[in-house]
Amino acid sequence: MKVDLAALLQRYETAEFMFELDPLLARELPGVHSIEIPSPVTVKAQSVEGAVLLRFEADLTLEMECSRCLNYFPLNIIIDQTTTCFPKQFEHDPEQEQRFNGDEDVIFFDEQLLDLNEIVASAIALTLPMSPICSEECKGLCPLCGHQLNESNCECQKPEIDPRLENLKNLLNR
Numbered sequence: 001m002k003v004d005l006a007a008l009l010q011r012y013e014t015a016e017f018m019f020e021l022d023p024l025l026a027r028e029l030p031g032v033h034s035i036e037i038p039s040p041v042t043v044k045a046q047s048v049e050g051a052v053l054l055r056f057e058a059d060l061t062l063e064m065e066c067s068r069c070l071n072y073f074p075l076n077i078i079i080d081q082t083t084t085c086f087p088k089q090f091e092h093d094p095e096q097e098q099r100f101n102g103d104e105d106v107i108f109f110d111e112q113l114l115d116l117n118e119i120v121a122s123a124i125a126l127t128l129p130m131s132p133i134c135s136e137e138c139k140g141l142c143p144l145c146g147h148q149l150n151e152s153n154c155e156c157q158k159p160e161i162d163p164r165l166e167n168l169k170n171l172l173n174r
């Protein structure tokens, strides 16, 4: 969804609306196979001294690809992110600069429409695990034959025992 922040703020001090996340965003998110639809996002906009605070809230279910076994699994994530939007002309204004200095959740908007999907996509990207796994116990795929080890063992996965440990094992078995 795209909004015209400048126009919105001319009319209202605060605004609240919902939109549905574009499911095609999944393509931009690493490890995400799909986004469950419908995925409504609540947006609360508040105008503060010429800037706009946008608070995004969503409870989303993503279908992720497990980094070990490559199966898909559902992952629930909660988005609660506030982004401060400053008009473009503030960007190089020394008087305004201290208001956004060092703040990462800041964007600058101009006359063009602001794409809310893109903001939510970066918020999702921040919450995603580096290596998503379907379960802590996931055994993944055999590195030799590619067999799905969660289902059964394969022929190439015979445990190798270090000959030096073999003696120790014999001792322990006594």
Ligand SMILES: [Zn+2]
Residues within 6 Å of the ligand: 066, 067, 068, 069, 070, 071, 133, 134, 135, 138, 139, 140
């Ligand atoms: Zn897995």
Ligand SMILES: [Zn+2]
Residues within 6 Å of the ligand: 142, 143, 144, 145, 146, 147, 154, 155, 156, 157
């Ligand atoms: Zn194998």
